[in-house]
Amino acid sequence: MWRLDSLLESLQNLGSLGIFVGLLLEVIPSELVLAYGGFLIKQGQISFLSALLASILGGTIAQLFLYWLGLYGGRPFIARYGRGLLLSKHHLSLADHYFARYGDGVVFGARFIPIVRHLISIPAGIAQMNFIRFTLMTLAAIIPWSLIFLGVGYFLGQHWQQVGRLLEPYVPLLTGLALFGLLIYIYLIRRRKQH
Numbered sequence: 419m420w421r422l423d424s425l426l427e428s429l430q431n432l433g434s435l436g437i438f439v440g441l442l443l444e445v446i447p448s449e450l451v452l453a454y455g456g457f458l459i460k461q462g463q464i465s466f467l468s469a470l471l472a473s474i475l476g477g478t479i480a481q482l483f484l485y486w487l488g489l490y491g492g493r494p495f496i497a498r499y500g501r502g503l504l505l506s507k508h509h510l511s512l513a514d515h516y517f518a519r520y521g522d523g524v525v526f527g528a529r530f531i532p533i534v535r536h537l538i539s540i541p542a543g544i545a546q547m548n549f550i551r552f553t554l555m556t557l558a559a560i561i562p563w564s565l566i567f568l569g570v571g572y573f574l575g576q577h578w579q580q581v582g583r584l585l586e587p588y589v590p591l592l593t594g595l596a597l598f599g600l601l602i603y604i605y606l607i608r609r610r611k612q613h
Contacts, residue, residue, distance in 0.1 A: 433458075434468035441476030442538065448477065448568050456571020466568070473564035474557065481539045481556045488543025515543035522555050529559030 432439060440451035455469045517524070525547070528538035542552050 424579030434464050434472040436472075437464075437469055438472040438476035441473060442480050444480055448563070452564055453571030453574065456568040457575060459568065460572045460575050468499040469568055470564055473568065475558055478553070478556055481536075481560075482553065484536065484539035485493070485547075485549075485552055488540035489546060490543075492540060492544035514545045517547045519540060522551055525552060525555040526559050529556070529563065559571065562571040569603075 434455075437451060437455045440518055441448055452473060455464070455473065458464045458468050459469055480521075525538055525542055529535045539556075
């Protein structure tokens with residue numbers, strides 16, 4: 419835990435810039451960085467607005483980097499090494515079709531599912547999802563995510579590190595709701611295109 423504490427202390431010394439850097443690099447889970455940011459707001463060390471803006475910018479730029487990684491590196495990588503990974507050009511065509519049809523909702527919904535929330539940006543880039551739509555869906559998810567965890571950190575105060583324990587019972591439920599929402603979204607899009 420000393421390493422986490424020392425990393426967070428370094429971020430604290432940077433103020434809102436520390437939140438930006440923490441979310442940009444994602445060395446520490448975003449939930450902890452944001453909860454710590456909420457604690458710093460409560461202590462009066464940073465303002466709510468500066469913490470929120472740093473959260474949105476850091477989180478969005480990190481996802482744009484992964485999107486560009488998929489966009490500029492994904493296709494050549496799969497073309498060269500795809501056979502060894504059991505991936506083909508056909509799989510790329512399927513990904514293109516899938517993101518063209520359902521990309522908006524998938525990118526938004528995936529932001530609330532652990533692990534998937536970061537990885538979704540790479541296939542979105544590989545599938546060449548529209549950059550503006552990708553950015554808007556990313557922002558639409560990052561804003562409430564940031565508000566929730568800044569608020570939880572503020573509420574918990576000096577016990578901000580308990581954010582994981584506090585939310586742990588709800589993770590399966592929230593993940594299930596996000597997956598259910600994605601399935602409903604895909605179903606409604608399919609039904610609309612059939613009529």
